[in-house]
Amino acid sequence: MPEAQATKRRRSGKRALSTRLITVAAIWSVLALAVAGVVLVALYREDSERSFDARLDVYVKAIVGEMAAGTPQEPVEPGNLGEPRFDLPASGWYWSVTNARSGEMIYASQSLFGDRLDLPPLSGPGDLRSTISGPRGGELRLLQRKIIFGEGVAYLIAVAGDAAELQARVATFAGRVALTLFVLGLGLVAAIFLQVRIGLRPLAALSASLAAVRQGDAEAVDEDLPPELAPLAVELNALVRSNREVVERSRTHVGNLAHALKTPLSVIVNEARGHPGPFADKVSEQAVLMRTQVDHHLERARMAAQRRVIGAATEVEPVLARLIRAMSKIYRDRDLDFALEVTGAPRFRGEEHDLEELAGNLIDNACKWARGRVRVEAGLEPDGNARQTLVIQVIDDGPGLSPEECAEALQRGRRLDETVPGTGLGLSIVVDLARLYGGSFTLEPAPSGGLCARLVLPALDDAVRPQRHG
Structure with missing residues (x-):
C-alpha cells in the first residue's frame, strides 16, 4: 500500500511538471502580449493625437492666412477652410476669432450657430492645447493661438474638433490589436503545449522503459535517449545490475547458511537415534524442531531477498x-x-x-x-x-x-x-x-x-x- 501511494505521488508529480511548464510559459506569454498590446495602443493614441493636433494647426494657419488679406482693424472673415463640417450646425467642428483684449467674438464658424466656445484663458505666448466641453455637450480637442496684427491689435484664434472621432479611431485600433494578440496568444499557448509534450516525450520513453524492466519485459533500460537523459538511463541500468548482484549474493549466503546449519543438526539427530533413551529422544525432538525453525527463518530471509528483485x-x-x-x-x-x-x-x-x-x-x-x-x-x-x-x-x-x-x-x-x-x-x-x-x-x-x-x-x-x- 505505501508503495502504491508513492507511485501515485510520482505519477502526479510528473503530470504537475508538464502542467507547471505549460502554465508558467502560457502566463508569461499572455502577460507579454498584454503589455505589448497596451504599448501599441498607447503609441497609436499618441500618434493619432499628434495627427489630430496637426490638422487643427492647419486650420488655424488657414484662418490666419485669410484674415491677413485685410487690415489689422478689419481682417477678412475666413471661409469654410475646406471642411464642410464647419458650416453644419452642431457638427462638432468649430472655430472662432475673438478680440484678445475685449473678448468680443469677431468671427465664428456657422457650426456654432450662435453659441460660443468655452475657451480657457491663454497666458503667455505660444499655443494652448486642451480638451473642453462642446456647446451641445461632448468632448472637443482645442487648439488656441494668439495672433498679433500690426499696431498691437491681437486676436485669439480657436479651432476645436470632435474628440469622439479620435477616441473612436483609437478604440477601433485597440479592438483589432486585442483580436490579433488573442489569436496570436492562442497560437503561442498551443505551440507551448506541443513544445512541452514533445520535449517531455523522452522522459515518457524512459519511464516506459523502466516500467518494462520492473515488469520483467526487458532486462535493461533503453539508453538510446537524448544526451541529457542518457546518463540517467546508464545509472539506472547500473542500479538494476547492482540490485540483482546483491540479491544473488544474499541467496548464496542463505543457501550456505542452510547447509552449514542442517549438516550439524543431521549429525545430532543421527547420533541421538543411535543411542536410544529418553535423553536421545528429547535431543532428537528438539533438533527436529530447530531444523523446522531454521528452515522457516531461512525461507523468510530468502523471500525478503527475492522481494527486492527488480523486474x-x-x-x-x-x-x-x-x-x-x-x-x-x-x-x-x-x-x-x-x-x-x-x-x-x-x-x-x-x-x-x-x-x-x-x-x-x-x-x-x-x-x-x-x-x-x-x-x-x-x-x-x-x-x-x-x-x-x-x-x-x-x-x-x-x-x-x-x-x-x-x-x-x-x-x-x-x-x-x-x-x-x-x-x-x-x-x-x-x-x-x-x-x-x-x-x-x-x-x-x-x-x-x-x-x-x-x-x-x-x-x-x-x-x-x-x-x-x-
Whole structure:
C-alpha cells in the first residue's frame, strides 16, 4: 500500500511538471502580449493625437492666412477652410476669432450657430492645447493661438474638433490589436503545449522503459535517449545490475547458511537415534524442531531477498494450474473435485517460486480439510490507489472455522487439529511472505460453507480477458 501511494505521488508529480511548464510559459506569454498590446495602443493614441493636433494647426494657419488679406482693424472673415463640417450646425467642428483684449467674438464658424466656445484663458505666448466641453455637450480637442496684427491689435484664434472621432479611431485600433494578440496568444499557448509534450516525450520513453524492466519485459533500460537523459538511463541500468548482484549474493549466503546449519543438526539427530533413551529422544525432538525453525527463518530471509528483485513478473494461471494438477495426484485417494477460475490474464509482481509457495500452502491446506471440492479463484481488483492488486481465493467445503479460530490459525506453529499432519508453519509463512510483498492474507468463512483463504498481492496492470477453467 505505501508503495502504491508513492507511485501515485510520482505519477502526479510528473503530470504537475508538464502542467507547471505549460502554465508558467502560457502566463508569461499572455502577460507579454498584454503589455505589448497596451504599448501599441498607447503609441497609436499618441500618434493619432499628434495627427489630430496637426490638422487643427492647419486650420488655424488657414484662418490666419485669410484674415491677413485685410487690415489689422478689419481682417477678412475666413471661409469654410475646406471642411464642410464647419458650416453644419452642431457638427462638432468649430472655430472662432475673438478680440484678445475685449473678448468680443469677431468671427465664428456657422457650426456654432450662435453659441460660443468655452475657451480657457491663454497666458503667455505660444499655443494652448486642451480638451473642453462642446456647446451641445461632448468632448472637443482645442487648439488656441494668439495672433498679433500690426499696431498691437491681437486676436485669439480657436479651432476645436470632435474628440469622439479620435477616441473612436483609437478604440477601433485597440479592438483589432486585442483580436490579433488573442489569436496570436492562442497560437503561442498551443505551440507551448506541443513544445512541452514533445520535449517531455523522452522522459515518457524512459519511464516506459523502466516500467518494462520492473515488469520483467526487458532486462535493461533503453539508453538510446537524448544526451541529457542518457546518463540517467546508464545509472539506472547500473542500479538494476547492482540490485540483482546483491540479491544473488544474499541467496548464496542463505543457501550456505542452510547447509552449514542442517549438516550439524543431521549429525545430532543421527547420533541421538543411535543411542536410544529418553535423553536421545528429547535431543532428537528438539533438533527436529530447530531444523523446522531454521528452515522457516531461512525461507523468510530468502523471500525478503527475492522481494527486492527488480523486474520479477510471473504469470498466475500456469502456476495455479500446475499446483492443482500436483495436488490432484497427491490427494487422489480423497477423490477431490478441483475447480480453477482465472479472470483476465493477471501477472504477479514477484518471483514464480514465491507464488508457488503462497498458493501451494493454501491449496494444500484446503485439500486437507475439504470434504469433496476445492475451488481456486484469481483475478485483478483495484486497491483504491489507481493500481491493480492480484486477489487469489482458495475455497473448500470443509467444516470451516469461526472468526476466533481463523485468527488463531494464522499464528506461527499453531495447529487446531493435531490429527492432521503438518508443522503448523504453512499459513504463517503465507502471512509473512504476503506482508513482505506489501499484500495481505485473511481467513474467513465461505458463503457456501467451509473456509475461504483470501490472498492479496501486488500485480502488474494488464488488459482483462475473462478465462474460465474447471
